[in-house]
Amino acid sequence: MANMKDIAVRANVSVATVSKVLNGLGGSSQETTELVLSIAKELNYRPNLIARNLKKQQSHSLGIITEDITVFNTPSIVDGIGAYCEDRGYHYFQENLRLHRLGIDPILDKVQYEKIVNDAVDFMMSMQVGGLLYIGNHSHKVLSIPATKDTHFVCAYCSSTDSSVPSVLYDDKKAGYDVAKYLIDAGHKSIGLITGPPGSIHTTNRLAGYQEALYDAGIPYNPRLTVQGDWNRDSGYMLTNHLLKNGVTAIVSQNDLMAIGIIDYCNKNDIVVGRDLALIGFDNREVSTVCRPTLTTVELPLYEIGQTAAAILIDKIEGRPSPESGEVLLDCTIIERESTMMI
Numbered sequence: 016m017a018n019m020k021d022i023a024v025r026a027n028v029s030v031a032t033v034s035k036v037l038n039g040l041g042g043s044s045q046e047t048t049e050l051v052l053s054i055a056k057e058l059n060y061r062p063n064l065i066a067r068n069l070k071k072q073q074s075h076s077l078g079i080i081t082e083d084i085t086v087f088n089t090p091s092i093v094d095g096i097g098a099y100c101e102d103r104g105y106h107y108f109q110e111n112l113r114l115h116r117l118g119i120d121p122i123l124d125k126v127q128y129e130k131i132v133n134d135a136v137d138f139m140m141s142m143q144v145g146g147l148l149y150i151g152n153h154s155h156k157v158l159s160i161p162a163t164k165d166t167h168f169v170c171a172y173c174s175s176t177d178s179s180v181p182s183v184l185y186d187d188k189k190a191g192y193d194v195a196k197y198l199i200d201a202g203h204k205s206i207g208l209i210t211g212p213p214g215s216i217h218t219t220n221r222l223a224g225y226q227e228a229l230y231d232a233g234i235p236y237n238p239r240l241t242v243q244g245d246w247n248r249d250s251g252y253m254l255t256n257h258l259l260k261n262g263v264t265a266i267v268s269q270n271d272l273m274a275i276g277i278i279d280y281c282n283k284n285d286i287v288v289g290r291d292l293a294l295i296g297f298d299n300r301e302v303s304t305v306c307r308p309t310l311t312t313v314e315l316p317l318y319e320i321g322q323t324a325a326a327i328l329i330d331k332i333e334g335r336p337s338p339e340s341g342e343v344l345l346d347c348t349i350i351e352r353e354s355t356m357m358i
Contacts, residue, residue: 078139095321191224251276
């Protein structure tokens, strides 16, 4: 790759002159400026951004640490970050911890997790990034983020145990409320719920929202209509019969995969979802548009989480007003399809 010295030799000028031209500092004749720029283009010159940032004592780059890029929520968040960085003239480096693929639990495998995170942060700091974005696999408390003195830090799709670190998530409780109210407004009063595992923040918040919507509508909460799943398709299939035996006319599934299991059960037992039973899922996964019937579901604001987190971080880097701490909660959207109906 060509450097400034190569350009200077070809143009028969000093390296200092080349530097001034390429950095737009002026002080050179029009003829010299055009010659230097022409040779730089011919040699496919690319500036050393890291060296430039060190010299200027400022950075126009961010570090993104993802817990696992293969988990469904992460690519859209990264895309939102990337688009916002492009608008603000920033670049980013990305480190993927691969926690899901490696089967590493941040709590159960604390030592191994801390080493992986420390290595990722060390790499980012060596690249002179102006700040760090940490993207979680799911909404949880990040227990161990290494100290990064004088480095701005923002969490996305998770939050830190350090209350001074801003985090951007979506409002799970409100989403749980909204889906239950959606079904109540459609005339349903016996609404079943298949939750995720009990240790999940998603499970807890969506359940709380569901219960609150029932209370506001004057519908007593019936614990027999709430059953615990495990996020997988098979658990939706196995739990559907219990809810139907208890007379539900609608089911809220706390994710789309379990909802597909419910559709499987209904199709096998001649129950028409969208006519005999209303069904709504969460996440707006790709499968929700290709199943039959298509699935009414909750779309998560993943792209917007990325954009908002990037905006907060870049504003901090540039000294602009931004949230100093706490959680920023974004709203979800109900996507109406064929699996729900009025009664």
